[in-house]
Amino acid sequence: MRIAIDSEAILFAFSGARAELEDILRPSILAINEKIIDDYSSKVLKDGAGLGKDWLTRLFSTPSRLRLVSTEEMQTYELDHSDVDQSYVAAAFFNGHYLISPNKNQSLIEKAKDYGIQINDTKSPLEIDNMPGNAIIFNALLNSKTTYRHVIIRHFFANEKNIVIYDRYIKDSSLCLFENILKYCHQNADITIISDFDRNASSTITADAAQKRIKKIRPHANVxxxxxxxxxxxxxxxxxxxxxxxxxISFSSGTDCFGLHPKWSNSECEISVHYLSKSSAVRNYYALTSLTARKPIIIKAYSKI
Incomplete structure (x- = not known):
């Protein structure tokens, strides 16, 4: 998770008073800047021992765990790098919009509000599900300059037993993607594809052809x-x-975004993989078994919203 946290909150978290807060901090990516480093040095990293000091020391020796906010970045957004409160606001602004702080300073609260920063005061319940970096577990950006292949998302399908695909306008490159990723799902998986197929010349691919191609690579699946x-x-x-x-898995543009072998000419698309659970929302897809069917069936799928 990406967070910003002030020195008082670090001391509080590692004092044993909030074990769940300590657990959240340990794997997080922390935002810092010059003023924050000074604040940590004087209050957390000063002479003596402590779990908070040990944690910070390890982080400072691991650059990949830090987001260093520069003075220039702060100046660009009219934040005062010499002010410690504004430095913490800037850290959150550039690293997930989430600040953990017990500070009741009105100027901090107002500045955080001005920059859209959510503050947790350390004593309030932590909504882990809504914290930055929790919901989206993978993200890929494709465009005409990239040549990503299906392998970047293929592993998510390993041994999956229930798959629902919704894309109204599919092309051959879409079906190529489906063939490649679905051969990794469970051999007896339930696979549902909802698309216009060749309705109104939306695609050259018929529903029957799509089903046959998927059955060829997963013959025991229910397609x-x-x-x-x-x-x-x-x-x-x-x-x-x-x-x-x-x-x-959500696609900002079509599932044809990878293109075809051997060139893999990607098209503009953002692919996001969202974490779900049985407490997630349920989405209803209204679908027809054929183009002449009058009454739709409802296909339910767990969903991010």
């Missing part, structure tokens, strides 16, 4: 292809893959 019910379809441009109650 179903449906058409979205346009009367109830409010997600015209959404593209998602739901993996049981574990993960949701």
């Amino acid at each position: 179903k292809c449906y058409f979205p019910d346009l009367k109830n379809c409010v997600d015209t441009h959404d593209r998602h893959i739901h993996l049981g109650h574990r993960l949701q």
Whole structure:
């Protein structure tokens, strides 16, 4: 998780008073700047021993665990690098928008509000699910300059038993992706694909052809292809893959974004993998078993929202 935390909160967390706060801090990426380093040095890293000092010392020797906010960055956003409160606001501003601090200083509170910073006062309950870096466990950015291949998301499908794919407009490169990633799912998986397929010439791929190609690589899987019910379809441009109650993979553009072998000419797309659980929301997809069907069926999938 990406956080900013002031010196008083560090001392409090490692005093034994808030074990869950200490647990959150240990694996986090911490934002610092010159003024914060001075504050830590005088209050946490001063002579003596302590778990907070040990933790900070280890972090300072591991650059990948730190986000150093420069004076220039602060000046760009009109934050005073000589002011310790504004330094902590800047740290949060550049590292997840989350500041842990028991400081009741009104100027800090007002400045944090001005910059959209959420403050936890160390004694309030911590909403871990909403903390930065918790919900999205993987992210990839593709464009015409990248040549990413399916392997970057393929491992998420290993042994999955329930897969729902929704993309209204698929191309051959989409189906190539599905073939590549679905051969890693459980051999008896339930696989559902919801798409327009060749309806209104949306694609050259028919539902029957898609089903046959997936069955070829996973012959024992239960593969179903449906058409979205346009009367109830409010997600015209959404593209998602739901993996049981574990993960949701969302595509900002089509699932054809990887392109095809051997060039792998990527197109503009952000792929995000979201953590799910059985307490996550349930999404209803209204689908038709055929283009002549009058009554839709409802396909449920665990979802990020």
